[in-house]
Amino acid sequence: MSSSVGISFPLTIKLPETPSSTGTSSQIKLKPQEISISSSYPVTSLTELLRDAADKNSLQKTKSIHGIVTKSHFTSKSLTLLLNQMVIAYSKTSDFGSARQVFDEIPHKSVFSWTVLIVGATENGFHRDGFGYFVEMLCCGVSPDEYALSAAAQACTCCLDGVTLCEMVHAQVVIRGFSSLTFVNTSLLSVYAKLGRVGDSRKVFSSMESRNEVSWNAMISGFVSNGFYSEAYVSFSRMLEEGIRPNVPCFISVSKAIGKLGDAEKGRYITRVALEMGVQPNIHVGTALIDMFAKCGCLTEARSVFESSFSGCGGVNLPWNALLSGYTSSREGEEAVLLFLRMCRNDVKRDVYTYCSALNSIADMKSLEYVKQVHGMIVKGGGETTGVMSLFNALMDAYAKCGELGAMRKLFDVTREEANQISWTTLVTAYSQSSEWEEEALSVFSQMRETGFQPNQITFSSVLASCASLCFLEYGQQVHSLTLKTGFATDKCVESALIDMYAKCGSVRDAIKVFESLKDPDVVSWTAMISGYAQHGMAKDALRLFRKMEELVFPKPNSVTFLCLLFACSHGGLVDEGLRCFHLMEDKYGLVPEIEHYACVVDILGRVGRLSEAWEFITKMPIEPDVKVWSTLLGACRVHGDIQLAKIAARKVVCYNPEDSAALVLLSNAYREAGNVEAELSVRNVMNSQAMRKEPGLSWITIGGQIHKFCSGDQHHPQKDDIYRVLNDLMEKIKSKKH
Numbered sequence: 183m184s185s186s187v188g189i190s191f192p193l194t195i196k197l198p199e200t201p202s203s204t205g206t207s208s209q210i211k212l213k214p215q216e217i218s219i220s221s222s223y224p225v226t227s228l229t230e231l232l233r234d235a236a237d238k239n240s241l242q243k244t245k246s247i248h249g250i251v252t253k254s255h256f257t258s259k260s261l262t263l264l265l266n267q268m269v270i271a272y273s274k275t276s277d278f279g280s281a282r283q284v285f286d287e288i289p290h291k292s293v294f295s296w297t298v299l300i301v302g303a304t305e306n307g308f309h310r311d312g313f314g315y316f317v318e319m320l321c322c323g324v325s326p327d328e329y330a331l332s333a334a335a336q337a338c339t340c341c342l343d344g345v346t347l348c349e350m351v352h353a354q355v356v357i358r359g360f361s362s363l364t365f366v367n368t369s370l371l372s373v374y375a376k377l378g379r380v381g382d383s384r385k386v387f388s389s390m391e392s393r394n395e396v397s398w399n400a401m402i403s404g405f406v407s408n409g410f411y412s413e414a415y416v417s418f419s420r421m422l423e424e425g426i427r428p429n430v431p432c433f434i435s436v437s438k439a440i441g442k443l444g445d446a447e448k449g450r451y452i453t454r455v456a457l458e459m460g461v462q463p464n465i466h467v468g469t470a471l472i473d474m475f476a477k478c479g480c481l482t483e484a485r486s487v488f489e490s491s492f493s494g495c496g497g498v499n500l501p502w503n504a505l506l507s508g509y510t511s512s513r514e515g516e517e518a519v520l521l522f523l524r525m526c527r528n529d530v531k532r533d534v535y536t537y538c539s540a541l542n543s544i545a546d547m548k549s550l551e552y553v554k555q556v557h558g559m560i561v562k563g564g565g566e567t568t569g570v571m572s573l574f575n576a577l578m579d580a581y582a583k584c585g586e587l588g589a590m591r592k593l594f595d596v597t598r599e600e601a602n603q604i605s606w607t608t609l610v611t612a613y614s615q616s617s618e619w620e621e622e623a624l625s626v627f628s629q630m631r632e633t634g635f636q637p638n639q640i641t642f643s644s645v646l647a648s649c650a651s652l653c654f655l656e657y658g659q660q661v662h663s664l665t666l667k668t669g670f671a672t673d674k675c676v677e678s679a680l681i682d683m684y685a686k687c688g689s690v691r692d693a694i695k696v697f698e699s700l701k702d703p704d705v706v707s708w709t710a711m712i713s714g715y716a717q718h719g720m721a722k723d724a725l726r727l728f729r730k731m732e733e734l735v736f737p738k739p740n741s742v743t744f745l746c747l748l749f750a751c752s753h754g755g756l757v758d759e760g761l762r763c764f765h766l767m768e769d770k771y772g773l774v775p776e777i778e779h780y781a782c783v784v785d786i787l788g789r790v791g792r793l794s795e796a797w798e799f800i801t802k803m804p805i806e807p808d809v810k811v812w813s814t815l816l817g818a819c820r821v822h823g824d825i826q827l828a829k830i831a832a833r834k835v836v837c838y839n840p841e842d843s844a845a846l847v848l849l850s851n852a853y854r855e856a857g858n859v860e861a862e863l864s865v866r867n868v869m870n871s872q873a874m875r876k877e878p879g880l881s882w883i884t885i886g887g888q889i890h891k892f893c894s895g896d897q898h899h900p901q902k903d904d905i906y907r908v909l910n911d912l913m914e915k916i917k918s919k920k921h
C-alpha cells in the first residue's frame with residue numbers, strides 16, 4: 183500500500199510517496215497508548231503510529247515506537263521504511279539530534295532518506311547543515327530527484343552565502359533535467375525572492391512552461407516581501423487574465439501590497455474578485471481585506487467587510503483585531519473603544535494584540551478611567567496575557583500619556599525582572615516628556631545601561647530631549663559619544679535630536695557641525711537647525727538655510743519648519759520676510775496655517791509697534807483667535823503702551839481662562855508703565871480678591887552632574903542655609919564697595 187508522508191514543508195518542498203512495505207497485509211489499528219514492547223506489529227501499523235506521533239508533536243510516543251523498532255527484527259527494506267518515517271517524526275518533534283542518529287542507522291539510504299534529513303534540518307533551523315547533507319548525498323553517489331532539489335533550495339534561505347548556494351542548486355536542476363517541473367521552479371523562485379534576488383526570481387518565473395496558483399502566489403509574495411507592491415498587483419491581474427484562480431495566500435499577499443500602496447480603488451477591485459470567487463467570508467482573506475482598507479484610509483469600507491461577514495463571529499478574533507488596529511492607526515479612538523466594548527459584550531476572545539490596540543487608542547484619548555478598567559480586565563483575565571511584557575509596556579505607555587507617571591512606575595517596578603528594552607525606553611520617554619520629571623529620565627537612562635540593556639534610537643532621542651530642556655550640555659555630549667559608539671548617531675530621529683540638544687544648550691556651533699555632517703538630512707533635521715538659528719537670534723542664517731532647502735526637490739518644508747521661520751523673523755525684526763514666509767506656506771506648499779502661525783504673525787507685527795495692523799490681522803483671521811493670539815497682542819500692547827487695545831486683549835484672555843494671572847499681570851504692568859497707578863492698583867485688587875498668584879520663575883544650575891533649581895525666596899533647597907549665608911556675605915561685600 184502506498185501512502186503520502188505525514189510531514190509539511192515550507193511553501194513548495196515536497197516528498198515522494200513513502201515506498202510501500204512488504205509487511206503483513208492485515209491492517210491492525212492501534213492507538214499510540216496501546217503500544218506494548220512484548221508485541222510484534224506490522225510495519226504499516228508502526229508507520230501509522232509514527233505519523234500520528236509526528237502530527238501530534240509527541241516526542242514521548244516517538245521514543246516509545248523507536249524502542250519497539252530497536253527491540254524487533256525487520257527486513258532491511260522494512261527497517262529502512264520505518265527509520266525514514268522515524269527521522270520525520272523526530273524532526274517534527276524538534277529533536278533533530280535523534281533524527282540525525284536514526285538516519286545513520288538506516289541500512290539503505292535512498293534519495294528519500296536524504297531528502298527527509300535535509301527537510302528536517304531546515305525545519306529545525308539548521309539550514310547550513312541541510313545544504314551540507316545535500317552535498318554529502320551527491321558525494322555518496324545518490325542522484326537527487328525533484329523533491330531533494332526542492333528541499334536543498336529551501337535550505338539556502340537563511341545561509342549567509344545563500345545566493346551562491348541557491349545558484350549551485352539551480353545549476354543541478356538544469357543539469358539533471360528538472361527545469362521543466364513547475365514545483366521545482368516554484369521552490370527556486372521562492373528562495374531567490376527570500377534572498378532578495380527578485381530579478382532572479384522573476385527570470386525563473388518567466389522561464390516556466392506552466393504556472394499554477396502556487397507559482398503565481400510565490401512570485402506575488404516575493405514581490406510583496408521585497409517592497410515591489412505595484413509589481414505584485416500587476417502579477418495578480420495577469421494571473422486572472424490567464425485564467426488561474428487565486429488561492430487564499432494569494433489574496434492575502436495582494437491585499438497587503440495594496441495596503442502598502444494605499445490605493446483604495448485597487449482594493450475595491452480585489453474585494454469584488456474575492457466576492458465573485460466566494461473567498462471573502464474566509465477568515466484570513468476577510469482579515470486581510472479589512473487591514474488593506476484600513477491602511478488605505480477607508481475605514482468605512484473596512485467596517486463594511488467586517489459587518490458583512492464577521493460581526494457575528496465570536497470564535498475567531500482576527501477580523502475584530504484588524505478593524506480595531508485600523509481604528510487605532512487612524513487615531514479614531516472613540517470608534518476603537520466602542521469596538522473593543524462590543525468585543526467584550528459579545529465575549530470575543532481578547533488577546534495581547536486586542537489589548538495593545540485598545541490601550542493605544544485609550545492613551546491617545548487620555549482617558550485614565552478606561553486605562554484602569556482595561557488594566558483590571560487584564561489582571562482578572564490572566565491566561566494568555568499573564569507575563570506578556572508587550573502588554574505591560576502598552577499599559578505603562580497609556581498611564582504615562584494620561585499623566586499618571588506614578589502608576590506607570592509602579593507597574594514597571596512590579597514587572598522589572600521581566601522588563602525589556604521597550605519597557606525601559608517607555609519609562610525614559612515618559613519622564614523626558616514631563617517637565618517635572620526630566621531629571622528622572624537621565625537617571626533611568628543610566629540605570630537602563632547599568633542593567634545591561636542597549637538603548638535604541640527612541641531612547642537616545644528621548645534622553646537628548648531631556649538634556650535639551652535642562653540645558654545639560656555635558657551630559658548631552660556624553661550621550662552623543664554613546665550614539666557614535668553604538669551606531670545610532672546616523673539614525674534620523676537621533677540626528678535631529680542632537681541638533682536640537684546642542685542648539686538649546688547654547689552650543690549652536692556644535693549643532694551646525696552635526697547638521698553639516700549629515701549625508702541626507704530629512705525635514706526634521708532641517709527644521710531643527712532652522713529652529714536652532716531662531717533661538718539664538720540668527721534670523722538671517724535661518725532664512726539663508728531655508729532658501730537652501732527651497733532649492734531641493736526633497737524634503738519639502740512642513741508646518742513646523744514655517745513656525746520656526748516665523749519665530750526667527752519675529753525675534754530678528756524681519757517683518758517683510760516673516761509675512762512673505764507666512765503667505766508662502768499656503769501659496770507654494772499648500773500648508774494651511776494653524777493658530778500658532780497666526781500668533782507668530784501677530785508677534786512679528788507687535789514687536790515693531792505695528793499694533794493696528796496686528797489688530798486688523800486678527801479680525802480677518804479665518805479661524806477663531808485663541809488665548810495664544812490675544813496673549814501675544816497683550817504683550818505687545820504693554821511694550822508699546824497701547825492701553826485701550828491692551829484692555830481688549832486682556833478681557834479676551836481672561837474669557838478663555840479666568841484663572842490666568844499672566845494676562846492681568848501684563849495689564850497691570852501696562853497701566854504702571856503708562857503712569858496710571860490707580861488702574862494698576864485696581865487690577866492688582868482684582869487678582870488679590872480672586873486669590874491669583876503670579877507663577878514664580880525658576881533658574882537652575884548643574885554641579886557635579888546634579889541639577890539644582892531655584893526660585894525667588896526659595897525655602898525648599900536642602901542646602902538653603904549655606905546658600906543664603908553666601909548670598910548675605912555677597913550682599914555685605916557689595917554694600918561695602920558702594921561706600
